Every structure is written in C-alpha cells, then in structure tokens.
Amino acid sequence: MSDEAKPQGLGTLAVHGGQVPDPTTNARAVPIYATTSYVFDSTEHAANLFGLAEFGNIYSRLMNPTNDVLEKRLAALDGGAGALSFASGMAAITAAIQTICHAGQNFISATSLYGGTWTLFTQTFKSMGIEVRFFDPDHPEQIEGLVDENTRCVYFESIGNPKNDVPDFRAIADIAHRNKLPVLCDNTVMTPMLLRPIEHGVDIVIYSTTKFIGGHGVHIGGAVVDSANFPWADDPERWPEFCGPSPSYHGAVFEEALRPMGNIAYIMHMRTHWLRDTGAAMSPFAAFLTLQGLETLHLRIPRHCENAQEVAEFLEAHEAVEWVNYPGLASHSHHATAERYLPNGAGAILGFGIRGGEAAGKRFIESVELASHLANIGDAKTLVIHPASTTHSQLSPEEQASAGVSPEYIRVSVGIEDAEDIIADLDQALRASGA
Numbered sequence: 001m002s003d004e005a006k007p008q009g010l011g012t013l014a015v016h017g018g019q020v021p022d023p024t025t026n027a028r029a030v031p032i033y034a035t036t037s038y039v040f041d042s043t044e045h046a047a048n049l050f051g052l053a054e055f056g057n058i059y060s061r062l063m064n065p066t067n068d069v070l071e072k073r074l075a076a077l078d079g080g081a082g083a084l085s086f087a088s089g090m091a092a093i094t095a096a097i098q099t100i101c102h103a104g105q106n107f108i109s110a111t112s113l114y115g116g117t118w119t120l121f122t123q124t125f126k127s128m129g130i131e132v133r134f135f136d137p138d139h140p141e142q143i144e145g146l147v148d149e150n151t152r153c154v155y156f157e158s159i160g161n162p163k164n165d166v167p168d169f170r171a172i173a174d175i176a177h178r179n180k181l182p183v184l185c186d187n188t189v190m191t192p193m194l195l196r197p198i199e200h201g202v203d204i205v206i207y208s209t210t211k212f213i214g215g216h217g218v219h220i221g222g223a224v225v226d227s228a229n230f231p232w233a234d235d236p237e238r239w240p241e242f243c244g245p246s247p248s249y250h251g252a253v254f255e256e257a258l259r260p261m262g263n264i265a266y267i268m269h270m271r272t273h274w275l276r277d278t279g280a281a282m283s284p285f286a287a288f289l290t291l292q293g294l295e296t297l298h299l300r301i302p303r304h305c306e307n308a309q310e311v312a313e314f315l316e317a318h319e320a321v322e323w324v325n326y327p328g329l330a331s332h333s334h335h336a337t338a339e340r341y342l343p344n345g346a347g348a349i350l351g352f353g354i355r356g357g358e359a360a361g362k363r364f365i366e367s368v369e370l371a372s373h374l375a376n377i378g379d380a381k382t383l384v385i386h387p388a389s390t391t392h393s394q395l396s397p398e399e400q401a402s403a404g405v406s407p408e409y410i411r412v413s414v415g416i417e418d419a420e421d422i423i424a425d426l427d428q429a430l431r432a433s434g435a
C-alpha cells in the first residue's frame with residue numbers, strides 16, 4: 001500500500017488485517033503455528049534476539065506467528081500502533097495496569113465495572129499493594145480530587161457491564177491528560193465496530209476477546225492495544241519503567257531503544273517483561289479461533305444491535321416488565337451520550353427488571369428455551385443471567401448498587417438469531433414467570 005492509499009475499511013481489516021499468505025506454504029488461512037520455539041540462524045542471531053537488538057521469534061510464551069496476525073489485526077481495527085494477546089481478558093487487564101502501576105502506587109477507576117474486574121481491583125491488587133480509587137463515571141470531575149503523586153492511570157469501561165452507562169470519553173480523557181495520566185479503556189462490550197476509543201482520547205484499549213470479538217463462545221482470550229499516543233518521554237522521572245535502565249535487559253532504556261520504531265515502549269515492555277515473567281500467553285489455537293471470529297465481526301455486530309433494539313422495544317412494552325436498561329432506548333438515562341459516541345448502535349447487552357422481583361426473575365430464567373442461562377456475553381447465541389446471584393454476587397449490596405446490579409435485574413446478551421424467535425422465547429418465559 002502506498003502512503004497515499006485510502007485507509008481500508010473496518011470490514012476489510014477484520015478479514016485481512018495483519019496477514020499475508022503464509023510465506024512458507026502459501027496457505028491462505030492463517031496457519032496455527034503449534035510450536036513452542038524457533039530455530040536460530042546462528043549464535044549471533046540468538047544473542048541479538050535475546051538482547052532485543054533484532055526482532056524475531058524466540059519462544060511462544062513471548063510471541064507466536066498466529067498470535068502475531070491477531071495482534072496486528074486488532075491494532076489495525078482500533079487505529080493502534082501495536083497489540084499484545086493474552087490468555088484471558090483478566091490477564092490483559094492485569095498486565096495493562098501492572099505494566100505501569102506497582103506496589104505503593106494507585107490508579108483511578110470508574111465504578112461501573114465487570115464483576116471480575118471489581119474483585120481484581122479491590123481485593124487481589126490490594127493484596128499486592130496497589131490501591132484503586134473510584135470515581136462515578138457520570139462525574140469525571142471527581143478524578144481531579146483523587147490524583148496524587150503516586151497515581152498512575154485512569155481506567156473505565158466503554159459501556160459499563162452490566163450497568164449500560166455510556167461515559168463521556170472525551171471528558172474523562174481530558175481530565176486524565178491534564179493530570180499527565182494515561183487513559184485505559186476496556187472496550188469488550190462495544191468492539192471497534194461500534195466504538196474506537198483511541199479516537200476519543202483513550203491511550204490503551206483492553207479486550208476480553210472471549211466475548212464479541214471471538215463471538216462464538218469457544219475460547220477464552222484477551223488483548224491490549226497501544227495507541228502509542230501517550231508521551232512517556234515527556235516525563236522521564238515519572239516513568240522509569242520506560243525511560244530508565246531496564247535491569248533485566250542489561251540496562252537498556254526502552255524508550256530510547258525503541259524510539260526509531262515509534263512510541264511503543266509500553267506495549268514492548270509489556271511483552272518483554274510482564275508476559276515473559278508471568279506467562280499468561282494466549283495459545284495459538286485460541287488466536288486462530290479468535291481470527292475466525294474476527295472475520296465476521298463487522299457482519300455480526302450490526303445484527304446484534306438490530307436484534308437488541310427490537311428486543312428492548314418489545315420488553316419496554318411488556319406488562320411483566322418494570323423497566324428496561326438499553327442505551328438505544330429514548331428512555332435511557334445515557335441515551336444522548338449513546339447517540340453521540342455510538343452512532344452505529346448501542347451494542348447487544350440489555351437489562352430489565354421483571355415484575356415480581358427476584359422470585360419472578362428466577363422463574364423467568366428457568367423458563368427460557370432458546371436463550372441459554374450462562375455466565376458469558378457476546379456469543380452468537382442469546383444468553384440470560386441474574387447478575388446479583390452470579391457474576392456480581394461477590395460484591396456487597398452497596399457495591400452492587402454502584403455497579404448497577406439490583407435484585408430484579410436480568411441481563412440479556414442478545415444473539416444473532418431471528419429477532420422474532422428471540423422475542424417469542426422471552427415472551428413465553430415472561431408469562432411462565434407469573435409476573
């Protein structure tokens with residue numbers, strides 16, 4: 001592609017991004033490179049690879065050619081400079097934060113969080129000496145009052161799972177940047193097809209590829225995408241991990257050594273330190289499955305959104321339903337923000353409150369037939385769950401309330417079946433609930 005070539009569309013990137021036909025076999029599909037290690041050309045080649053004097057394959061905990069295609073494709077879809085795949089979304093979140101936030105330091109997070117992320121932040125990070133400080137995503141100005149000299153980043157979800165609140169990306173990013181802090185955003189629920197956080201000022205984008213990106217409920221995986229926009233080198237004292245000598249690479253200064261290749265110290269440091277030392281690498285088979293899913297992401301997501309909108313409108317008019325939480329509905333508290341940031345659709349996750357509270361909710365969930373009762377989102381299949389007794393059961397009632405989980409809340413991840421069949425199933429289950 002010449003420099004003047006028109007950038008490719010998201011559909012083309014989803015199908016082709018990061019791939020050339022396999023140079024050894026001419027295979028058109030991305031091969032699964034089931035290998036732990038790679039033969040060195042010479043002792044000098046080996047030494048150069050280990051010393052980062054040359055880039056190349058060493059060992060599949062650090063890099064693998066199948067994963068490499070996935071990483072390049074995800075970076076291209078988000079307009080990032082580089083990406084790194086992980087064994088799970090939780091591994092990606094952990095790496096994204098712990099690359100820049102260490103014992104004795106703190107970071108600032110929105111309260112609307114996926115349940116696993118909440119316990120990671122409040123319990124596991126706490127036990128490691130890392131403090132989380134919460135702000136209400138409806139009030140980004142709270143961030144300012146939480147910053148001190150040990151604050152390292154600001155974290156939020158592009159749409160709260162399951163609260164479905166749509167944050168003001170630009171306001172959060174501007175406040176963080178005024179305080180010289182990078183902005184991390186978990187974009188799992190939106191995917192680059194609905195929202196590209198880097199365009200709204202986010203520096204680092206995080207995914208659980210387990211969900212819509214993989215899209216078929218067949219593997220666990222995660223990824224981090226680096227925009228390469230955050231100016232680490234402007235503040236070398238504050239970011240010694242990139243701007244100071246690295247003891248495990250003979251004192252190499254990552255920021256300087258990598259500068260000719262761009263501002264990629266963060267993502268390279270994550271690969272060569274965090275992934276090398278903690279080992280939560282995605283398997284090449286999972287990378288292959290993720291790539292298969294990605295090839296239809298631009299087709300699936302519009303169908304997910306259309307179906308979710310139809311289901312939301314059906315539920316809103318249903319007598320057994322007390323309220324519906326879907327940002328695509330005019331009645332939603334964040335509808336205006338959704339229209340501004342999500343012009344192509346408000347995603348596939350909706351919540352509703354059933355008349356008759358928790359007991360009716362239980363009967364509803366036990367009565368669905370087409371929909372599956374399980375703990376996942378983003379499958380091609382329609383899924384339902386009761387968050388208060390499952391995904392968010394480890395949270396206190398107050399914490400549940402701040403994450404948007406009330407006792408009567410039922411979460412639906414609307415699939416890509418025919419909308420009328422999804423609606424018929426929900427309708428019969430609502431009747432069976434006795435609500």
Ligand SMILES: *Cc1c(COP(=O)(O)O)cnc(C)c1O
Nearest residue numbers: 088089090114161188208210221
């Ligand atoms: C599922 C999920 C995660 C965790 O991802 P895993 O792949 O299950 O580890 C993180 N964030 C959000 C928003 C999720 O939905």
